[in-house]
Amino acid sequence: GEDVEQSLFLSVREGDSSVINCTYTDSSSTYLYWYKQEPGAGLQLLTYIFSNMDMKQDQRLTVLLNKKDKHLSLRIADTQTGDSAIYFCAGCKYIFGTGTRLKVLA
């Protein structure tokens, strides 16, 4: 069946860049999404990329899509303590990754 995989944890120092990776099996999604979940809250859309794009930049966020390898990544530049959260990648068919818990150390 369809699957989306992410590593469970990532720890970075404040000011460094964070890279969160995701691999997926279903290549039919028109869009691929990154959601952020802060403690005690639901998910909020962070950014997305259209499947015919390789890269999208949105302020501190850069999304890279490698369709050949079915690999999606989210890079957060100048990571801040407020970026500490769980990050989920998702395609169009309601399949979410396991989520990556990002911890930012001051």
Added chain:
Amino acid sequence: DVKVTQSSRYLVKRTGEKVFLECVQDMDHENMFWYRQDPGLGLRLIYFSYDVKMKEKGDIPEGYSVSREKKERFSLILESASTNQTSMYLCASSFDQGLEQYFGPGTRLTVT
């Protein structure tokens, strides 16, 4: 501003009780979803609805049912709660299938 609300943030129920979780969205979205979130497993789709009175099973529908009598409201029902249904339940809605979803704050259900 887009809003999805869930009836309770925290709920404690006993094994065997019937449990209702309510979700309301104010965006006139066609599609609504119920997920459960467990550590290390991410979000798993329980049921979704693409129109009033219409529903589709997700990946883990066993032990759950749903009701969508009005467009803005989607209810998740646990007919006879069991301890393995202790989880965080998230409701979401979207304008169209495949588009971004808007999530409620979640209901943390504990079944004792």
